[in-house]
Amino acid sequence: MHARDDARPVGQPFIIPIFLPHMGCPHQCIFCNQRAITGQSAQTPSADQIQQAVRRFLNYGKKRPSTTQISFFGGNFLGLEKETIRSLLGAAMPFVQAKEVDSIRFSTRPDTINPESLSLLEGFPVSTVELGVQSMNDHVLDTAGRGHRASDTIVAAGLLKNRGYQMGLQMMVGLPGDDDDGAMETARRIVELAPDFVRIYPTLVLEGSQLARQFREDRYHPMALAACVTLVKRLLLYFNTHHIPVVRMGLQASDGLTRAGGFVAGPYHPAFGHLVHSEIVLGAISSELDRMEKRPDPLTIFVHPSMVSRVQGLRKQNIDRLKHSFALKKIVLLQDAHLAKGHLVVAGEKIILP
Known part of the structure; x- marks a missing residue:
């Protein structure tokens, strides 16, 4: 056998x-x-x-x-x-x-x-x-x-x-x-x-x-x-x-x-794996913001509930880095259970995570 x-x-x-x-x-x-x-x-x-x-x-x-x-x-x-x-x-x-x-x-x-x-x-x-x-x-x-x-x-x-x-x-x-x-x-x-x-x-x-x-x-x-x-x-x-x-x-x-x-x-x-996934999310959001001619502030991000921690990053470092990199005063995370886990909506634009 x-x-x-x-x-x-x-x-x-x-x-x-x-x-x-x-x-x-x-x-x-x-x-x-x-x-x-x-x-x-x-x-x-x-x-x-x-x-x-x-x-x-x-x-x-x-x-x-x-x-x-x-x-x-x-x-x-x-x-x-x-x-x-x-x-x-x-x-x-x-x-x-x-x-x-x-x-x-x-x-x-x-x-x-x-x-x-x-x-x-x-x-x-x-x-x-x-x-x-x-x-x-x-x-x-x-x-x-x-x-x-x-x-x-x-x-x-x-x-x-x-x-x-x-x-x-x-x-x-x-x-x-x-x-x-x-x-x-x-x-x-x-x-x-x-x-x-x-x-x-x-x-x-x-x-x-x-x-x-x-x-x-x-x-x-x-x-x-x-x-x-x-x-x-x-x-x-x-x-x-x-x-x-x-x-x-x-x-x-x-x-x-x-x-x-x-x-x-x-x-x-x-939580090494979490750090890796959080950096992937940060990169995807940053790429989308780079493409925007005008970025809304506050910036709204819709996310599946299970993905909130990855979007925030450890101790909300992703949020802090996004604010600093793109001169944003406020970022609002809204949970949407209807979104697929690998999808985000950033300022109305859908992102599919790699």
């Missing part, structure tokens, strides 16, 4: 995470400290622990999307011992058989994908595989200590596609030796591989990582938050143009990052 024949289209499934911090990794990349990210130490979870974790999420009362997946994150899944792989999948499988969960997914390194490793998945309801690509530039990969090449990603993507798996590719921005042009080139090469979805992560300096030492020795300078948001906005718009969903931008807020000592430096924000 390869990928599940009834695998559903990629949307935003309800993810039940099982963290395997740094497990299966042949070495530690310079940016990595999975314990700081997950707040957990490296220890293979038992079948009982997995089943308890899944049951806890399933019993959570909040209404879930139609698709639910058990996900093994944080390590190099196919780099684990064969028996460990089978044991972990075997612990998750009964929930799929009972139709409580739709399928299983995991993340792994590109250089662990080969016919032999994929044969281990036969008989298990795995539908989605994520690859930690990080960059498609071999120099950047070498500098980051990844230990694989861009060519490994190309081969892995082909194998996953041929076997019918849904494929997600994860990229990073701000790695040592990389720049904005390099990130855009990685995005272009990722598009050529036709993934089902993408994640974009800023490079952060985490305590216990090699990058932390380089930062303290003034040999690595992380991206500023504003510059990182602008770059990730460009990447998001590029992937949108090619109809590839970006399902996450930035690391999730976690105890490991927010507690004292986990996070050292870099473009971290608990």
